[in-house]
Amino acid sequence: MSITIRNNTPLRGIVPPMVTPLNSDGSLDVNSTKKLIEHLISGGVHGIFILGTTGEFSGLSYRTRKEMIINTCDIVAGRIPVLVGITDVSLEESVELADYSYKAGAYAVVVAPPFYMNIDQQEMYSYFNQLADSISLPMFLYNMPSHTKLTIELDTVVRLSSHQRIIGLKDSSAHAVYFQSLCHAFNDQEEFALMVGPEEMMAETVLMRGYGGVCGGANLFPQLYVALYEAAVNRDFDTIKELQAIVMEISKGIYQLGGYKSSYMKGLKTALSFMGLAQAQFAPPLYPFSALEVEELKKIYNQITAKLTILEVQQ
């Protein structure tokens, strides 16, 4: 079932960080998982990234993580690449998840730095290197300072890129200078994929040199983000302007409701529940919106879908 992907054909496009549909008892909602995956594939996404921050990996048990891996790989069945987040604080557990992903037929793993111990860049380098040596799948680095409180500094990325199994980086820092520095450093190494996390900056990075985005909103509206990506690739500025405006409305309306630190996750998953693609069930420490907040979100969601209809973006 494993997909053979040449290193010299780096990943490009929209790779949604898929949410993990859950039942009220915390177990995987397999039915929604199927529906959501079909929604994403029919929306034209270029890959799926499971068990990232948006996938609430940290709140899930290992059992549930494995169920998510095997179910996703089975449902996708090789149609698009599946990337699996194996970020952990224990290298041993990350390796175990990587092995499991390999056997399940995943395309690559994605790893942020171990996020409990305070470490320096040399320790981070050694860690990633040792991990890459211990697994069979290609590996993406995952820069996520807002959650790990650690930055994979440019020099460390460059050093790690010489490891044949490390094939790219997903940057969720939102730091435009950092991303431009990456683009400059890898100017002559097109095979090293540089994906960006925050969907609000996806278009501009693709215009400059980026490979695409790991856009949370693509769970909801995959075609919107795919169309924006293509507009950026084609330098179609009228379309960029039109679609970027909707992306920013999603960012403002759906990801910030209530002003919680967890508003992004709450807004995204609750909006998915409106589409019947997930229940509004979260892994602790996250909890659902109040009924009032759900109602408010519904209004915003309706306004956005109305605009998408006018733009003839399939939802």
Added chain:
Amino acid sequence: MSITIRNNTPLRGIVPPMVTPLNSDGSLDVNSTKKLIEHLISGGVHGIFILGTTGEFSGLSYRTRKEMIINTCDIVAGRIPVLVGITDVSLEESVELADYSYKAGAYAVVVAPPFYMNIDQQEMYSYFNQLADSISLPMFLYNMPSHTKLTIELDTVVRLSSHQRIIGLKDSSAHAVYFQSLCHAFNDQEEFALMVGPEEMMAETVLMRGYGGVCGGANLFPQLYVALYEAAVNRDFDTIKELQAIVMEISKGIYQLGGYKSSYMKGLKTALSFMGLAQAQFAPPLYPFSALEVEELKKIYNQITAKLTILEVQQ
């Protein structure tokens, strides 16, 4: 095997955050574990706290964590209370470790906030509450902002203290105002234990109202910290002055060598290797000192033990 402890007899004294002795292949070094535990008990400590930050819990697999729990409980065999760190990012996994600890005969569990997702105090409150509802052992809160990047604010501690299973807090913030605020808030609730993490401030908190300390250096020299604790309880200022000076030399000489963010862990475990109580083996992302650094540490270690001999502190 389980010890019955009345809620109205709170834990007091020196409860070392025990290091986890490891073999070079990352497995638990059971032999050293035995020796270290006997060293601690014969040094007079009032409890043992395993799988905390000093116990490198985050770098260990669940298998190794469980081996540490069962071995420690078996070796201690009820002689002193065993506290088990069950901090995790997944509530489900924490509950699993708590159940295992309960069956193994532990005295209590210790839990820091889930340290990946950015959450607010209400989410933290709900998390701890839900966790306390799901386990059978008494539970200590663990405030560790340098690692979790989250503070359990005073109001949250007060609210949580009404849960019958939450019996105290270990504060590793080193923030003297925070700790005094806790002491003031719990002035009328003597049964709620307030232990302090950084050994450099243990004596002063015990002088004021604190219950004791979770002193990393007590792995090396349990009698030193027990004697300092007793001096503070007895307000014996000559002894406090004498012993505090040694504690500060350990802090400066052993915990800061090399200037790494991980110098504390490296220094502590390497010094233990000089005593034959652990190998200088670490869980990733930590790695051993260089040979030169080990040599330098040895000199400092020898100076400190010479002073302890003069003071007639057993090592």
Added chain:
Amino acid sequence: MSITIRNNTPLRGIVPPMVTPLNSDGSLDVNSTKKLIEHLISGGVHGIFILGTTGEFSGLSYRTRKEMIINTCDIVAGRIPVLVGITDVSLEESVELADYSYKAGAYAVVVAPPFYMNIDQQEMYSYFNQLADSISLPMFLYNMPSHTKLTIELDTVVRLSSHQRIIGLKDSSAHAVYFQSLCHAFNDQEEFALMVGPEEMMAETVLMRGYGGVCGGANLFPQLYVALYEAAVNRDFDTIKELQAIVMEISKGIYQLGGYKSSYMKGLKTALSFMGLAQAQFAPPLYPFSALEVEELKKIYNQITAKLTILEVQQ
């Protein structure tokens, strides 16, 4: 008018960080300044520190800062030492304020690191050294990381202490390990004064080795903090317990009202207005409490003064 103070008699005791009484037009309220200074001196304080953070130095024009310096020195008239905050982002302006303070008869100046540029310890060292070379008065270092976002690291303090004009440090970090490390490092240099900022930890530092505190609450109740300081010096634990409880009530009730980042300044100055010792007027960017908040503060203030009356602490 200048007081001759031997370097070998370091400052000890309670040195309130005096608020700067202002009129509604932002000018110095000289009348309140007189009343407040007499209140402090009659309360037994061991010195006065003007133009610190509590003195709102940062919000004042240089003209007003100079008026505060000359008025304070004139009113105090040598009865107790006057310390002047000359913290600035421009070394040249700090030197100018130091010269002015010298001519006005101040005892010493107090300086935090320049707080705009991001600098390393070597730049900080050079800065303090150059400043100390350029002035005539003795100088205290002022560690205030919550506001300057810079820490004067232990090694930097030690290096700077060899400058004959640098005679001590005020630490407002609230970091107990940092303060204990200073105490240990200067164990053999009694002439280097180590004062602590947060009043909540004053007693415990004096018990250990500290020299006293720069307690904001001493603006309100100087006798309370002087009595607590003396109790700590005399190791009178019954009195410490009694007075520390009131100090913590002030901390909780007066400094946190409204939950603003500026609640400390608002609460302190508003409470002083109840005593007729200052108007509730602030330098921008701070603004007065609402009428409702003032009312609420008044209740808390009355409860505290009632307790002080019972304890026979003069207000």
Added chain:
Amino acid sequence: MSITIRNNTPLRGIVPPMVTPLNSDGSLDVNSTKKLIEHLISGGVHGIFILGTTGEFSGLSYRTRKEMIINTCDIVAGRIPVLVGITDVSLEESVELADYSYKAGAYAVVVAPPFYMNIDQQEMYSYFNQLADSISLPMFLYNMPSHTKLTIELDTVVRLSSHQRIIGLKDSSAHAVYFQSLCHAFNDQEEFALMVGPEEMMAETVLMRGYGGVCGGANLFPQLYVALYEAAVNRDFDTIKELQAIVMEISKGIYQLGGYKSSYMKGLKTALSFMGLAQAQFAPPLYPFSALEVEELKKIYNQITAKLTILEVQQ
């Protein structure tokens, strides 16, 4: 001498944050100031921003700041707009500098939040509002969280933009999502100028909707940044790619040498000294590079100028 600028013609283009040329005694180097200004104007810049972070405003005395203002306005003599940084911790001093700038003929002032007191958004809003009410010139907000440790949040910017004197914002956060959120919020208010600080992201923001950049490197090579700006305006991707690569080499080679927190300032001003446009003299707390570092910088500088010569960019 004052330039009348309509609010409905917002500032666009390259507005270098001009360094402040200093003599070795700390006074303004008027001769270099003249040369540098002519260099900038002949390089085609669209304005000059003096006394920003790059202008080392924080380290200068008020006397030197005023000399910089009057000299710059006199030399520029209305040829291009002069923006003056009046950021301070004292509103009163900022107003004084704004008055001085108005009389000198400046185009606008630029203000970051007061950077000592910890304040919330409401206090920040009131501060900016009160300041705007007290001055005669148009005013730019200056978001500079790396130095002020405060962010002007989107809602605060939106609220402040209704003040007729507040005409735009310079964002130096490097946070691409923040900048996109500003672009979205002001989509219908073209007269509100959104300039970006970090030159590494200037091109991509202009491609999306930005107005231009406050590029430090334009002190050295104004034509380079003007050409890149124009390429972005014209969506000339071949030129963007070519010039962006040089901009990134400047960023990497000149701004990071030595790995200091102040490397940017040191590198920029030292490179200017190679061109005879400033001395390598800094306001404290900054200090010159060592001779070895200067030599190393010279090599990098020569490589960059060689490339610019090949690209036929005037230096």
